[in-house]
Amino acid sequence: MTVRLYQRDPYLFEFEARVEETDDAWIRLDGSAFYPGGGGQAADRGTIHGRGVEEVLERQGSIWHRVPGHPFSIGDMVWCSVDWDNRYDLMKGHTAEHMLFGALQRMMPELELLKIEITPEQKRLTVRGPIDRDLVESAEGLVNQAISENLEVTRYEMDREEAESGEVRAKLERIQGDTVDVVEIGDFDCAACAGIHVMETGEVGAILVDRISSAGGGDHNLDFIIGDEAIARSMDLAHLALRAADALACPMENLLRTMENMKADAEGLRKALSRLSKISLENIAPIDVEGMQVHAAALPGIPRKELISRAETLRERGHLAVLVSVDDRVEFVMSCPSESGIDLRRLVDSVVKDMGGSGGGRPDFVQGGIADHSRAEEFLRRILDSLGEGV
Numbered sequence: 001m002t003v004r005l006y007q008r009d010p011y012l013f014e015f016e017a018r019v020e021e022t023d024d025a026w027i028r029l030d031g032s033a034f035y036p037g038g039g040g041q042a043a044d045r046g047t048i049h050g051r052g053v054e055e056v057l058e059r060q061g062s063i064w065h066r067v068p069g070h071p072f073s074i075g076d077m078v079w080c081s082v083d084w085d086n087r088y089d090l091m092k093g094h095t096a097e098h099m100l101f102g103a104l105q106r107m108m109p110e111l112e113l114l115k116i117e118i119t120p121e122q123k124r125l126t127v128r129g130p131i132d133r134d135l136v137e138s139a140e141g142l143v144n145q146a147i148s149e150n151l152e153v154t155r156y157e158m159d160r161e162e163a164e165s166g167e168v169r170a171k172l173e174r175i176q177g178d179t180v181d182v183v184e185i186g187d188f189d190c191a192a193c194a195g196i197h198v199m200e201t202g203e204v205g206a207i208l209v210d211r212i213s214s215a216g217g218g219d220h221n222l223d224f225i226i227g228d229e230a231i232a233r234s235m236d237l238a239h240l241a242l243r244a245a246d247a248l249a250c251p252m253e254n255l256l257r258t259m260e261n262m263k264a265d266a267e268g269l270r271k272a273l274s275r276l277s278k279i280s281l282e283n284i285a286p287i288d289v290e291g292m293q294v295h296a297a298a299l300p301g302i303p304r305k306e307l308i309s310r311a312e313t314l315r316e317r318g319h320l321a322v323l324v325s326v327d328d329r330v331e332f333v334m335s336c337p338s339e340s341g342i343d344l345r346r347l348v349d350s351v352v353k354d355m356g357g358s359g360g361g362r363p364d365f366v367q368g369g370i371a372d373h374s375r376a377e378e379f380l381r382r383i384l385d386s387l388g389e390g391v
Helices: 084-107 132-150 225-248 252-282 302-315 344-353 373-388
Strands: 014-023 026-029 047-050 051-053 053-058 062-066 077-082 114-120 125-128 152-158 180-186 191-192 207-218 219-226 287-290 292-300 319-324 330-335 356-364 365-370
Touching: 047 302, 051 287, 084 125, 084 132, 084 180, 084 191, 084 207, 084 219, 084 302, 132 207, 207 225, 219 225, 225 252, 252 292, 252 302, 287 373, 292 373, 302 319, 302 365, 319 373, 330 344, 330 373, 344 356, 344 365, 344 373
Parallel strands: 292 319
Antiparallel strands: 014 026, 014 077, 026 062, 047 051, 047 077, 053 062, 114 125, 125 219, 152 180, 180 191, 207 219, 287 292, 319 330, 330 365, 356 365
C-alpha cells in the first residue's frame, strides 16, 4: 500500500520516496504525493529523479507511476517533484466545481450532476435538468461572492449512516466502505469527495462560465474558467460589450434589448424578402437560348424545396430551369426536359467544380451549391454561356 502524501498535505509537491516495486515502465513507491486522478480531476504530472512521469493511476490500493525507460530498482531512494503549477490549477478548479454545482443545485434542487472534467485544458460540468444563462449567472454570482469571503475549505471523514441523512451531497451508491470522505466549504457547500482542494476559497480568484452548450438529450455542458484567466476574459467581454454599445449608439444597459430588436427586424425583413422572392420565382420571364426556353434567375433567400418544386413544374412544361438562391451560400437547382438531349450533370461538372462548389443528380435534374455567395451571378452567367455553346 502506498502512503498517500497528497491526503496529508495537498500543497506538498516535492518529496523523497523508496522504490518498492517495478513493472516495466511502472514504479510503485512507499509514499507518493502524486494524485492518481479521481472525481473528474486529472492525475498529476511531474518527474521522478528528473525523468518524466507520463501517467499516474491507482492499482489494488497502491499508486503506480509510469516512467518510460527508468533505471530504478527496488530499494532505490528517488527524489520526486509534482508539477506544482498544474496541480494548483487543478485543485482550484476542483474547488470551484464543487461551489458552482452546489450553487446551481441550491436554486434548482432537481438538477443532476452527470460528469465532471477538471483538466489543464478544460474545466466542465455536465448536468441534467432545465438550465439557462440567467440561472448560471445567478449561481456564478453566488460563487464569486463566496470566493471574496475567503471561506475555509476542510476535509474530514463521516460515518456512512450520517452521510445518508441528506445533509451531504453524495452519490452513496458509488462509495464503498463505512466512511465517506467529505469536503466542506464554509457554510456554502458540503459534498462527498476524496479529491484534493485548496484551503481557502480566495485562492480560486474568480470564476466565469464562458460557455453553455448542449450535451444531447436535454443535458448541458457548462465550461468555466478560474483565477486570472477568468478576470482577463471578463474584462475582454466587458470591453467587447462597450464597443458594441458604442457601435449601436445605445446605452450599455440597453444593449441586449437593442440587439434583440435588431434581430427581430432582420427576421421580419428576411421573411418579407423571401415572400417577394417567391413571387419573383413564379414570374421569371423565359429567355431564348439556342431555341430553348430558359427560366434563369438568382434570387435571395429561396428555400431549396421551393426551387425544386418550381424546377419540376417548368421541366414538365418542356422548359429549362436554372434557379439560384443566394443566402450565406449559393444553392442551385437545374432541370430540363428529358428529350432535350442536354446532360445537366456534365454542365455542372464543367462549371461548378472550379468555382469551389459541388452538385449532382440525373441528366435532366441536378442540384448543388457554392460556398462563396458572392459568385451567384458569375455562376448563372457561366451556365447560360455554356448552354449557348451547346454543352
